[in-house]
Amino acid sequence: MMDKKLKAVVCGAGFGQFYMEALSRMKDRIELVGLVAKGSEKSIKCAEVYEIPLFTSKDQIPEDIDIAFVILRSAMLGGAANEYTEFFFNRGVHVLQEFPIHPDDVRNNFRKARKNAVCFHVGDFYLHLPQIRKFTEYVKRLNEICPPSHIQMSLAAAVSMPALMMLRDMLPSANKMELKCVSDNETPFQVILGNIDGVPVTAEIHNEVNTDDPDSAMYLLQAFNVIYETGRLSLQDPLGDIFWYPKIKSSVSRYSSGAAAREADKDSGLKDGAVSLSFYGAQAAEKGTNEIWVQAIISDIEEMLEGITDKAAYMRYSQKTMTGTAQWESFNKLIGFPKRIDGVKASPEQKDMLIERITEFITEK
Structure with a gap:
């Protein structure tokens, strides 16, 4: 059991919206105290919807945060997730970072979390x-x-x-x-x-x-x-x-x-x-x-909370994740880097027509 309610921030106003919704339903254990984002119109609306402050720089983030949900692209995808994860570790904050994360970063994050006496969790609601x-x-x-x-x-x-x-x-x-x-x-x-x-x-x-x-x-x-x-x-x-x-x-x-x-x-x-x-x-x-996504995220967060309160559970989770990450690394070496493609293969009009045709199939049943 938690001795106190954890104070949390979410980083990212894209898919992070689903995490904010999940946390809004866990108020007995977690208090969502802010959104960390760049200050776009979307992030301003998110902060208004969930009635929380918007932090647009690291120095605005309160010192008493207990847990951070980093729902940003990782460095392997050109994002800033790794930077924020390390920032929170150095503050002694538990971190959930959404995958995909480079295998080296997963290993380093578990190592840094252990050094700072906090928990690291790979967000995997699938x-x-x-x-x-x-x-x-x-x-x-x-x-x-x-x-x-x-x-x-x-x-x-x-x-x-x-x-x-x-x-x-x-x-x-x-x-x-x-x-x-x-x-x-x-x-x-x-x-x-x-x-x-x-x-x-x-x-x-x-x-x-x-x-x-x-x-x-x-x-x-x-x-x-x-x-x-x-x-x-x-x-x-x-x-x-x-x-x-x-x-x-x-x-x-x-x-x-x-x-x-x-x-x-x-x-x-x-x-x-x-x-x-x-x-x-x-x-x-x-x-x-959308509700099914949110409930899956709640289950993933609950797994993380179990690791925070139960060292044995966290050890089992970290060992399983490290082994899975090593296998994923070997798997990725087989298929190589993703092939980059530009543009679109179907126009917006063609996409609409495809959906309309599928609708015809449904009504013909």
């Missing part, structure tokens, strides 16, 4: 999204019966670390990775083959960065197919449904009559078809996607 949690739990329960035959995943390079952390949760001991890249960097997706803990893995990684609009270049976030002898468990997006697809079975004996196409399909796994195990649409309809 692992706390309800569909991610549920999918991981389903896989673990299936693995109690038998290991997967194969894992196939497609994801954006920017969220590859959460994907690897998911694999660490799903597999009994995902410490041994034997992977190789079998594609060049001339296509949007890099292909990785190999095995993790003896389980064959195929991964497609979207490895591009749009220099004109870095936040909108991802074609997808994460998609997983965990394949077993009787079918596959599938999650096509962190904000998507979880499906079980039975394996297609067809015995040789069924063709003996010469009229197999006219007979009842008795032994095909398709007779039941795909089964939805968790329907995201119901969650979105009830809460809205």
